[in-house]
Amino acid sequence: MADKHESKDSYSKNESELRYTFENGQLSCLDCDVSFIPKELIEDYCNITSRLDLSFNILESLQGLEHFKFLKELVLDSNTLNNSVDFPVLKELQTLTLNKNKLSDLTDLLDKLVASFPNLTYLSLLGNEACPNQLSSSEKDEEDYQRYRYYVLYRLPKLKFLDSTPVTSSEVSEARRVGPYQQVVRPKAILESSESSTSGSPTNVYSPLPSETQDMETADHKGTFGKSKYVYYGRHSEGNRFIRNKDL
DSSP, rough: OOTTSSSOOOOOOOTOOOOEEEEEEEEEOOOOOOOSOOHHHOOOOTOOOSSSOOOSSOOOOOOTTGOOOOEEEOOOOSOOOBTOOOOOOOOOOOOOOSSSBOOOOHHHHHHHHHHHHHTTTEETOOOOOTTTTTTOTOOHHHHHHHHHHHHHHHHOTOOOOETTTTHHHHHHHHHHHHHOOOOOOOOOOHHHHHHHTTTTTTTTOSSOOOOHHHHTTTOOOOOOOOOSSSSOOOOTTTTTGGOOGOOO
């Protein structure tokens, strides 16, 4: 019986168990409904895999990926990875595709990629909110997408290919010039304030009332009626604005 770690190998189990293939350093585990990297794959293949394809699953975490130290290509298309995902440091990784996930915060994502993959040359983010093109939103146009490219290339200057298009030398030059100004600032403080107000929490809510009256805001107030102590009869009173000489 051949060793399953030979240079060429194809391995599968029945439909109720994990299905994957391994051949010439390429490990594929597609459409298996896994939400994390299976332990079996980590233990048996982490040291001999150069290309890992985990597309069409429901991945929410990449825990265990740190063991694939010799990985050069990682394909994670059509999963459920969101802004909370963490990437381990993989110095050999050159290709990363994250198409059709749930990534919306581009700046945070690029911060993580810069820290984890110093030799990344191919990146694809199509189908994520973080990538503003018509695959993610019909409201985006070519200008939105080009600004996105300038910012990504500014943050990841080693890229040779971004999404479905090669990176040109003129694009790199322009990214150096305008890239720092293409970052989209997300109003997190406003969003957090809005979320706290909908949850019913009254903390840190601005009120124009004097501080001594703010404690009464939640009291059961009743309307009052009475005469004003001060009356203004000057030239700029509201009434005089509409009085003409003939009415005097």
